[in-house]
Amino acid sequence: MASTATKGLTKAQIGKFRQQLEDKDKEIRASLETSRAGKALIGEQTQNLEDLPVQAHEEWIFLNRNSIDASLLREVEEALERIEEGSYGECMDCDEPISTKRLEAIPWARYCISCQEELAAIEADSRLAENKPRF
Ligand SMILES: [Zn+2]
Known part of the structure; x- marks a missing residue:
């Protein structure tokens, strides 16, 4: 193995992180399955949203949580890919090792x-700009 791969992390550390990522991957998949089933159920019950404001709100929370899970799943899978590529543990922006x-x-x-x-600050700005009231 070239010494450029996986700066600063030992094989044992990488193995441990891989295990954590794989566990998280399974956990998110299970939770997505559950919320997909829950979403279908709630969808049937809330034909008239105006009559059921509480349930509509719950559905919104469900959908919101679902999209958070889906994007986290993508991040976890990308991290697993980086382990395969040997670039795990490096910052994708400045290439410095992540602590x-x-x-x-x-x-x-x-x-x-x-x-x-820095990214969080930029994201918070754009989210504020996009955040128009839904109801
Ligand atoms: Zn960085």
């Missing part, structure tokens, strides 16, 4: 803390 502490908290982290904070 082990950060990976332990978020094994699917794509960016180092400083890049992540």
Whole structure:
């Protein structure tokens, strides 16, 4: 193996993160299955949204949670791909190694803390701009 692959992380650490990612992958898939089933059920019950404001709100939470799960699943799968490619643990923006502490908290982290904070600030701005009332 070339020394450029997986900077700073030992094989054992990578193995541990891979295990965590695989567990998370399964967990999200299971939760998506559940909410898909729940969504179908709620969909049948809420033909008249005006009559059932509480249920409509619950449905919105369901949908919202579903989309969070789906995007997390994508991040987890991308992290597993990076393990295969040997680029796991590097920031996708500045190429610096992501700290082990950060990976332990978020094994699917794509960016180092400083890049992540910059991105979060940009995202928060654009989300505010897009966030028009739905009802
Ligand atoms: Zn970075």
